[in-house]
Amino acid sequence: MNISYNWLKDLIETDLTPQEIAENLTKIGLAVEGIHPFANDFVFDIDLTSNRGDCLSHWGVAREISAIADCGLRIADSNLERNSANPDLVTIQDADLCHRFTARIIKNVKIKPSPEWLVKRLEAIGQRAVNNVADITNYVMHELGNPMHAFDLNKLAEKRIVVRRARVGEKMQTLDEVERSFSEDMLLICDSEKPVAVGGVMGGLHSSISDETTDVLLEVAYFKRDSIRQTSRKLGLATEAAYRFERGVDIENLIRASNRATELIIELASGVAGDFVDIYPTKREEISVELRYEKIKALTGLDVSNEEAARILTKLGFKSAIRNPQPAIFTVPTWRHDISIEQDLVEEVARHVGYDKIGVELPPSVGAGEYQPNEVRKFHLRQALANLGFDEAISYSFIDTKNDDTFELIPDLVDEELEEKFVTLQDSIIEGAVRMRPSLLSGLLDAVRTNFNHQRKDVKLFELGKVFATASNEMDLPKEQELFGLVLTGGETFEGKSMTGRELDFFDTKGALEVAMDAINLPSLQYKPKEIKHLRKGQAAEILFNGRTVGSIGRINDEISATYKFRQPVYVAEIDLQTLLAEKENAVFYKPLSKFPAVTRDVSFLVKRTTSYTEIIQTVQDQGFDLCKNVSFVDVYEGKGMADDERSVTIRLEYRSDERTLIEAEVEEIHRQILAEIETKLGAKQRF
Amino acid sequence: MSEQKQQVLEIKNIFEQEFSRFADVRNTINNLSLSVAENLRHEISEFKIKHTGKKSLIAEAKKLIGRVAPEERGTFGQFVQSVEKEIVTAIDGLEEKLKTYINEVKTAREAIDVTLPARRPRVGHLHPLTLLRQRIEDIFVSMGYAIEDDREIETDYYNFDALNIPEGHPARESQDTFYTTTGLALRSQTSTVQIRAMERRGAPLRVIAPGRVFRRDTPDMTHVPMFHQIEGLCVDKGITMAHLKGTVAEWLRRLFGKDTKIRMRPSYFPFTEPSAEFDFSCFKCDGTGTFEGERCRPCKGSGWIELGGCGMVHPNVLKNCNVDPEIYSGFAFGFGLERMCALMYALDDIRYMFDNDVRFLEQFR
Known part of the structure; x- marks a missing residue:
């Protein structure tokens, strides 16, 4: 995500240099991957983790800096009228998917290119300028974090909005000029007859701002996060708006964002503010989290005073109902969708104190290490x-x-x-x-x-x-x-x-x-x-x-x-x-070394090729002569001088006694018997 | 006596005359080829028999001693012997010279080029991933960790739910995870082993889980759809992030040298809270960012190498494994083995890891 240095300075009272801001942001978990000069500005390329939807705007980043650098935030309040003569301007039929919807009518606008300062701001963060009204909605989203959409009021049937799920077979051409069909689980923004926008994802082409537009309906709303994610995936539409709604925007910031955009439209497109409605059927539940201050040390090893911890959290927008005696209870700000347990608060404090302050020690040793069984x-x-x-x-x-x-x-x-x-x-x-x-x-x-x-x-x-x-x-x-x-x-x-x-x-x-x-x-x-x-x-x-x-x-x-x-x-x-x-390993046991010499005899047999070496060995072993200690392989020969279905196998027989030196005659007798058995049983012929 | 003496002198004369054909040998010996020298030696040994053997003239001459007057026998005998000795010495001298020469030539001929390659069957090579995994396992076993691995095809529960990755979380998108036709996941991180190990062993525990994981990444220089992770987990009473930092620092020091430094940056993972990413000071440039006057490659000139993620185990993960987060705390960390391997060996394309090209494999020891 791109954040402009000049823009940030509009929102915070700070003299920090771009370099210092980058270091601070990285330290608290908003990793700055690069600082790129742009005209007289600098642009931070921030790699934001998916839990920090609240930082997808200059305001969100400014809030983090105000806590780490302990400086003030500049907030401009608006004194625009907020009432409507038309109670039917907006109807929410599916309040489970659209939790809140605001609409502002701005009349007599002149659509033209944006002034240079606005174009520059957008270009600095990589956004393309279109026309003043469209650019303002984009600008305010990047400033305050709330996506918004401007409709050409005169293109809306009955000039009113109905927020509802899609009907079977409903279709619409989106701003990217693609005809899209919707399924019944998708939330659409409609007029009295037809869809005019995919809620929180993309507007429709027909009702979009054009050079002929004179009256605008400005939508700033809050949609259910999961619903936006599913719709965006199903349609294959990954937009800046959907990206923010998925991660969660500040439902309590809609009016401020709407007013900011309205004032800019009045200023830059010479519009006149008209009716305003705020339909808020699904209230956000307030979340309170208990913090035992000692948990900060227990989890991170950091020594942080209760006062410092409270200061950090307060700067980040947490409100503490009870500070003393412990535990303190903090109310989670409406823009934070990632905080629900004590450990989350510990992380907030720890990242602002600085992970570099965490000590380096080995856990006390227990037990012994082990490899996997095999x-x-x-x-x-x-x-x-x-x-x-x-x-x-x-x-x-x-x-x-x-x-x-x-x-x-x-x-x-x-x-x-x-x-x-x-x-x-x-x-x-x-x-x-x-x-x-x-x-x-x-x-x-x-x-x-x-x-x-x-x-x-x-x-x-x-x-x-x-x-x-x-x-x-x-x-x-x-x-x-x-x-x-x-x-x-x-x-x-x-x-x-x-x-x-x-x-x-x-x-x-x-x-x-x-x-x-x-x-x-x-x-x-x-x-x-x-x-x-x-x-x-x-x-x-x-x-x-x-x-x-x-x-x-x-x-x-x-x-x-x-x-x-x-x-x-x-x-x-x-x-x-x-x-x-899984089988049992061989156990090794010592065998006494023989004190008596062995007699060895090599013998070759002519055998059928179908007779295996194993059969020959088996025949020797099966006879069970104790004195025949070993039989081993010497050579096999086949080919020249042999019939095609025959081969010659040479084996070595080893005779030995553990009690005495053998005499020739007894070896001869056993050897003869062994050879005879091989010849009879396997049809082998002794060659030499 | 003078007749006999004359006869002996004649014998000597004959010898000298015949021996003169070898006169050149002494001077030209070093130019002789081995075969000529061997022939010569043979000739000389025959010559020796002829001139000193039983049937030689000098042997005959010895018989004359008896014919000399008894009082002159002594002198004559000495004379004969001196002549004989002269002959023998002359022949032996030459023979010895030839023998030495032949030995020298032969030795020279049998001299070997000791720089030729040894005679040794080719030795194979373990895969670089195995080599690195074994080194890391050794370090952790010595630090009291148990090595664990488990299933590669997992249920969504072990791959996601138990790790506090809720339905709808980006990490759960099927874009990232391989699914079987029956709806099982190929594990997308070895954190699954954390859960199974905690279920098996309970707390306290210290385990390292190296293993194969799968993500739907199209192969390119830095991505492959199958790779290896090493994950560490330590759960005990009183475990803090300082222990995490100390442990990560310790094993990286053992692997990359005692001056290695580490740093942690806040990050986000569903299964840890607080979460961090850990970097270590570049092993090539010692954290300076410059190597031999140029921008250091492994750390891209930053002096730091990003290695992996870590954090304190999320209480939901502990609870899922029946470990009470009010009593126990723990840290976990994980990193990719291929990336680490690529860094260590200056490998710019990790796809080679699974090509099994011998030209690649044989570079690692």
Whole structure:
């Protein structure tokens, strides 16, 4: 909001420089964002908070300065006659929306351009001059804060005003030359037949002041704040008047504002004051607020004497009924719509004493700090993944609906029975993104595409974030589940080296998941081959934890790759982190170190490709030989020299006793039995 | 004896004659290529066998010692040995020289450029928002605060009503808030966590709520429709605005250095009364507004950086959480993490935060 320095000086007795005024205003919460010179004037650009409708005028700002600088206000009273021969001039039919309405008739006006001083004043605060009468209504609004409207009296049917709600289908062309239709909850200013203005928002074109106007009806009224807000929003009409009515104007200042405007019209448009009516059906209730002076210190820590507190409040227009003994009771001025409780009064005093006077101290310490229950584990998870070369992604929570059927979601997230499985926004800001994501994968794939577009072909990303789905029970709020997802593609990369190493594959993805599980201190996951919607057949697995499916892992299928224009394999994994973090952490117990040497045997088997490594290991373990302490993976070979449906798997068996050194013969016997079982059970052939 | 001596001298002569083909080597050794030097060394070791081995002439000459008259044997023996030594020394000297040279060349050849990059797998990077959030959380945990988060999709009650934001308040306009088709709000501030935390924990409490929030802002350099806020809340008996100021000053000092100053300006928020905005002295220009002779960028030359809002918790908010405002008072403050990140890293476009462009992410540690 723009406020003129010269104009302010008309209203207050002060010698403060523009700079000093700006500092004072900022200090008390009317933040001055800039001081701009304009002709021989200075204009303050004030960023006003939405609660301070009372400061949307020079008078309101002057009042604040009079309190902070302790100086007087100049108020000019009027001695205009206030009576009417015409009791029907104004009728209020809907007093719940129009609390008070004043009208003044001014006759024989000459419409012409405003004098230069008035034009300058308006231009200084960024207002455009139109004609003398219109400019005066605008001027008085910026001076005293009450929006007002001047009608061409001769354009009003029966030359009278009816204030009522709109009727079905009622239309009118507003001043901006737009034809508008009204709904029945909107308040209109009408003549005996038709609407002539949208109450408190904008006047009608037909009844507006023109060069031919000779007689004027000047409206200064008070409208219900919520009603103005709704009407203004519905019509898409954000006007200066509506802006002020919404925030609340001073209902007790209507006559003064009307008189001020009337006198200016008499002076500048050579009019003659005529009838005046004041219809005030909905009286404002007086608000009294109790102030225990000690509350000022209790809330702000400021030491303020009772006298100083009372002085500040009085300067701001509060009237104190009882000062002593405590508590004092203050009557809230009619222009303040933001004061209703004791804390509000404390703030008034505190901001005028100055927040800079508030001390700086720490509250006495109690209790101990704590992270969120799993924050430390998540910290380790993030750090471990970063150490493994993954960058952390954060993607938008809303995604495009076109991803709806692309990804297989973690189990138990969506209820397939529901008609609306997903959480959907009413509309989007980023085009198409109305779906609250049920998976992290679309965001991660978008990120891969972004990086490919920048010629970055080796990408490893992970994300921790919430996904969303409709709850099965419609009374419940939507499900929010924290997942962990990762994506990787391209080759192994090294710090400071442009050339990449080996191409990354499924097992790098799996490795990253294992690192993640170690970081959150949980036992390892199991992987079971499975067809997964978004993954390529034969390179896809579901991930299980203690036999329960918690996610999926694999290579993005060709169809999705084509949509994203990926020309190289992309691997993803997604797991239900929230469920995993609810599991009990691994406890570590020391195992005695063996004193006896181990015997190891490497053995290769020719197996069908359908036989999994896990099956081989399981076959060894199932035999339950105590002396076979460990079985591990050495290598797998397929391709040249192998049948298409076969591969060679090499494993290492480790035999050891905790009590003695084993002799060759006993190892041989167990080893033979183990190999025989693998051959029989899995149809494997020992190669060497 | 002189015959034998003559014979030995002849042997010496033959040696010297044959050895003369290596005469140049001493002078040209430093110009030899490694392969020539290695060949030479091989040649010399064969030459050595030929001239000093069991079948060499000098070995033969030793047999002559027995044929010399016993009284001359001593002298002759010494003579033979001296010749032998001369031969051995000559060959060994050259051999040693070559060996040293070959080692030097080889070492030089195996010398590495120690300034080449280390062999180290590329390390990934945490998101700058995570890095900053973790730093701030650490500070507050050490000050006795509990970190809390909660739902991102909320009812109007938690997002607005409980926070004393009445129906019709501008902050409630749907222009600002995302709504689901079922009428729920994506939380537009982490203050929702204040309410849930107070409901759970009651008073007294100290919590910090970092979290994701949503507002219907069209993305531009300083706006994104999803961002992160950190909100602090302290409720206890006798809490004042001085505690608020002290707490904000303390954590900003821990983050930006001990000389950091803060100031509060009156403001308005429905959930606090009195309300304020807090600024801190610019970390770049130390509050002077000028950096290296130019107008300081983060603070736009004002010396102050506006960070967030704060105030004393509104009694209605306390009451909504069953905390008696006659017994307890509290302060709350909040600020945007993206904005703070942008300030700290001199980032001029916060949209990069959610692009997941590796060129962006890898700049932060």
